[in-house]
Amino acid sequence: MDSNDAPIGYRAHEAVATITLNDPARRNALSTHLIGELRRALARAVADREVRVVVIDHAGPVFCAGADLKESAAAHSAAALPAVHLAEALADIAEAPKPVVAVVRGPARGGGLGIIAAADFAVGYDEAEMAFSEVRLGVVPAVIAPVVLRRLGPARTRELFLAGGALVSDHGDSFTGDDAEAWGLFSFAVAPEHLDESVAELAQRLKLGGPSALAGVKSLTATPDLREELRAAAALTAEYFFAEEGREGVRSFIEKRPASWVGLPPADPPDRSHLCAHSWP
Numbered sequence: 001m002d003s004n005d006a007p008i009g010y011r012a013h014e015a016v017a018t019i020t021l022n023d024p025a026r027r028n029a030l031s032t033h034l035i036g037e038l039r040r041a042l043a044r045a046v047a048d049r050e051v052r053v054v055v056i057d058h059a060g061p062v063f064c065a066g067a068d069l070k071e072s073a074a075a076h077s078a079a080a081l082p083a084v085h086l087a088e089a090l091a092d093i094a095e096a097p098k099p100v101v102a103v104v105r106g107p108a109r110g111g112g113l114g115i116i117a118a119a120d121f122a123v124g125y126d127e128a129e130m131a132f133s134e135v136r137l138g139v140v141p142a143v144i145a146p147v148v149l150r151r152l153g154p155a156r157t158r159e160l161f162l163a164g165g166a167l168v169s170d171h172g173d174s175f176t177g178d179d180a181e182a183w184g185l186f187s188f189a190v191a192p193e194h195l196d197e198s199v200a201e202l203a204q205r206l207k208l209g210g211p212s213a214l215a216g217v218k219s220l221t222a223t224p225d226l227r228e229e230l231r232a233a234a235a236l237t238a239e240y241f242f243a244e245e246g247r248e249g250v251r252s253f254i255e256k257r258p259a260s261w262v263g264l265p266p267a268d269p270p271d272r273s274h275l276c277a278h279s280w281p
Contacts, residue, residue: 008037015052017045024060031068064112087234091227093118097215114144126189129174138249
């Protein structure tokens with residue numbers, strides 16, 4: 001690993017590059033800096049001819065808490081918004097010519113679930129708790145929607161995006177790794193004591209495939225125009241973050257208080273029909 005102070009760790013060993021989300025004090029929140037370092041690590045793994053498999057792991061008990069909301073609250077342009085940068089990272093993961101495995105040892109929210117969905121395989125704890133919490137902040141999870149839809153399908157994605165978590169669950173508003181496996185978000189969920197062994201076995205199986213053949217399969221099964229779709233979705237996310245409802249939702253989260261609309265009848269939603277034709281600058 002390069003540095004204990006870096007938000008991303010990198011290690012290549014026996015043809016496997018392990019990229020580690022390495023900001024546990026902030027629950028591996030997706031800042032623009034962390035996202036940039038993640039993209040650089042992915043590019044490094046792709047360029048290394050010795051690397052056959054890429055693993056995205058994490059330090060600390062939380063896989064990823066989602067976008068850095070303090071940085072999002074301070075942003076005054078789309079270029080400063082972490083969610084906008086996340087679109088490019090998700091495209092990098094999905095389009096990498098080498099198999100990418102996400103290893104989930106703990107909770108994930110928002111953009112962290114986008115990373116999981118963009119990977120080719122996701123292996124995690126059976127009791128790891130996850131949720132899509134964006135609507136409670138007055139925003140929409142648009143930037144992760146293209147990759148989540150590929151995994152979960154429209155109906156399940158809509159339910160989870162609207163409700164924040166599973167409608168019927170023993171874990172409140174969240175769902176578990178077992179749920180994620182049943183729905184297709186996880187490739188498989190395992191008990192914590194079996195996770196490292198399961199990841200190692202999967203990496204070994206993947207290394208049996210020819211490098212060009214593996215890249216060919218990823219190209220063959222790729223979502224057409226995914227990067228452009230993610231960029232357009234990031235622009236929509238920015239619209240919601242910069243609207244008053246989004247600003248209030250993020251402020252309420254940072255200030256640890258209910259948002260102003262909680263307990264109030266919902267207002268008419270703003271007209272966002274013009275966003276359907278939004279083009280990325």
